[in-house]
Amino acid sequence: MMMAYYTVDNVLKGKASVGEQITVRGWVRTRRDSKAGISFLTVYDGSCFAALQGVVPNTLTNYDTQILQLTSGCSVEMTGTLVASTGQGQSYEVQVTDVKVIGWVEDPETYPMAPKRHSMEYLREYAHLRPRTNIIGAIARVRHAAAQAIHRFFDEQGFLWVSTPIITSNDCEGAGEMFRVSTLDLMNLPKDHQGNIDFSKDFFGKETFLTVSGQLNGEAYCSALSKIYTFGPTFRAENSNTARHLAEFWMIEPEMAFADLMDVAKLAESLLKYVFADILARRSDDMAFFAEWVDKTCISRLEHILNSSFEMMTYTEAVKQLQACKQTFEYPVEWGMDLQTEHERYLTEQLLKRPVIITDYPARIKAFYMRMNEDNQTVAAMDVLVPGVGEIIGGSQREERLQQLDQRMRDSGLDPAHYGWYRDLRRYGSVPHGGFGLGFERLINYLSGAANIREVIPFPRTPKHAEY
RNA sequence: UCCUCGGUAGCUCAGUCGGUAGAGCAAGUGGCUGUUAACCACUGGGUCACAGGUUCGAGUCCUGUCCGGGGAGCCA
Numbered sequence: 001m002m003m004a005y006y007t008v009d010n011v012l013k014g015k016a017s018v019g020e021q022i023t024v025r026g027w028v029r030t031r032r033d034s035k036a037g038i039s040f041l042t043v044y045d046g047s048c049f050a051a052l053q054g055v056v057p058n059t060l061t062n063y064d065t066q067i068l069q070l071t072s073g074c075s076v077e078m079t080g081t082l083v084a085s086t087g088q089g090q091s092y093e094v095q096v097t098d099v100k101v102i103g104w105v106e107d108p109e110t111y112p113m114a115p116k117r118h119s120m121e122y123l124r125e126y127a128h129l130r131p132r133t134n135i136i137g138a139i140a141r142v143r144h145a146a147a148q149a150i151h152r153f154f155d156e157q158g159f160l161w162v163s164t165p166i167i168t169s170n171d172c173e174g175a176g177e178m179f180r181v182s183t184l185d186l187m188n189l190p191k192d193h194q195g196n197i198d199f200s201k202d203f204f205g206k207e208t209f210l211t212v213s214g215q216l217n218g219e220a221y222c223s224a225l226s227k228i229y230t231f232g233p234t235f236r237a238e239n240s241n242t243a244r245h246l247a248e249f250w251m252i253e254p255e256m257a258f259a260d261l262m263d264v265a266k267l268a269e270s271l272l273k274y275v276f277a278d279i280l281a282r283r284s285d286d287m288a289f290f291a292e293w294v295d296k297t298c299i300s301r302l303e304h305i306l307n308s309s310f311e312m313m314t315y316t317e318a319v320k321q322l323q324a325c326k327q328t329f330e331y332p333v334e335w336g337m338d339l340q341t342e343h344e345r346y347l348t349e350q351l352l353k354r355p356v357i358i359t360d361y362p363a364r365i366k367a368f369y370m371r372m373n374e375d376n377q378t379v380a381a382m383d384v385l386v387p388g389v390g391e392i393i394g395g396s397q398r399e400e401r402l403q404q405l406d407q408r409m410r411d412s413g414l415d416p417a418h419y420g421w422y423r424d425l426r427r428y429g430s431v432p433h434g435g436f437g438l439g440f441e442r443l444i445n446y447l448s449g450a451a452n453i454r455e456v457i458p459f460p461r462t463p464k465h466a467e468y
Numbered sequence: 469u470c471c472u473c474g475g476u477a478g479c480u481c482a483g484u485c486g487g488u489a490g491a492g493c494a495a496g497u498g499g500c501u502g503u504u505a506a507c508c509a510c511u512g513g514g515u516c517a518c519a520g521g522u523u524c525g526a527g528u529c530c531u532g533u534c535c536g537g538g539g540a541g542c543c544a
Contacts, residue, residue, distance in 0.1 A: 029504095030503095030504070030505095030506095032501090032502095032504065032506070033501090034500095034501055034503060035500070035501060036503090038503090040502075040503050040504065042504070051504095053503090053504075055502080071495090072494095085502095086502065087503065087504075088502095088504080089503090089504055090504085107478095107495095108495060108496090109478060109494075109495040109496080110495090111478085111495095114478070114479070115494075115505090116479070116480090117479085117480085117493085118479065121536065121537070177542085212543095234544075236542085236544085238541095238542050240469095240541085240542060240543075241469085242540080242542090242543095243538085244543085245543070245544085246544090250544095251544060330540090340540085340541090341540070341541090391543070392544070393544075394543075394544065436544095437543095438544070439544030441544080452537095453544095463469095464535095
């Protein structure tokens, strides 16, 4: 007989017909025995949130020897006839005629993924087994769907995906500490005449690091192809121990030519809305799970956002609002100071209760490449803040005027001579342009309601943690 | 890195005034059952994070180290 393999998702979506002989392969979620002479075996394969229920009669030859020994986590190949289910909770089930055990769980008592609720902290210690749980599986599917949606959005909008380098010699970007890339022998470092490490002997002949941002390279391609974006890994060697920082994370950085800050803000809003709508439509099963077990509001708040526009507010206006409100803050609010987390939270979570775009920050607290405004005090920068996660996007219109750029570099303590190729972009056919960085994991955090960013990347890298 | 709270069974936790250990879940066995967060009964399961100290006696008090949670800074 021809064996027809199906994923659980395809079976539940009706791609197999009732009465058909089908085979699914996956892992046992639960086994429940009935004295009616049957066992219920639910099998998942990750293709969707739901598991497929098999009804296993005790007449199978391996019923006593194998079926009754199956525990959560065992891998099986289950064959039988697809039927409409008479029980509640599923539309289809399989009248099983054969179960092949592929792999046993050697000791069910100490199998780390017991069929019960585990804490997120516990699951994190088993990063190689946690994708077998409902919640991490759901996050993995949502993460995949969000990445696909982002690529689709940009493609539809005429943006080209540019792969900017992961190893870079761009230093002092002001975006944080960098991881060094080197092949030098740490036990026997080459030294120059002054006794400094001689990096001319290193692999690239100079100091190199893992990228903290693809933006500067992105600007080069934007200055020729008009609309580009990067989507790749990013590395920050900050000693950050929070629920929203990783040492290795993924970032999306669009860059648009002939664009001002308002164009950039509009792009950010339409990108986020596109992804929200897409996830609600395509991963409704996983979102329903999040809404029931993780964050009751995670669906309703996305729907609400889709029906309203983002709030926009200048930094100066935000400072006024914070000073006028009755809330008492640990840190005082004063024009010229960076907004503290408590301030950002108040604005997005209490005052507005939805995403807000803060624009036009004081030049002193922002990076050198952001474009100076007419007032000569603020720059055309923007941060998108969302409830629960905080800053999900940071972006700006870039300084396209060479003189102003050089001045901003010197004011930031940087030597323009070290930025030759970046300055060239302003010397040859410079155009107004801008873009932003979207933290991919922060986006998944917002979508799923997961409280910690370490749950939304498969193998999180944080200070002192690079296992697996 | 700073502040703060914690580390006790496979997991989540309780443990009073310092007197050698408890529950729920999970697991095992049996019962019941077209079940689906199953239910009922019984059983097994402990280097109380680690090292030192105080004490007749430490899960409990003190010191140090390691690890984890929450908050902050850095930012996406």
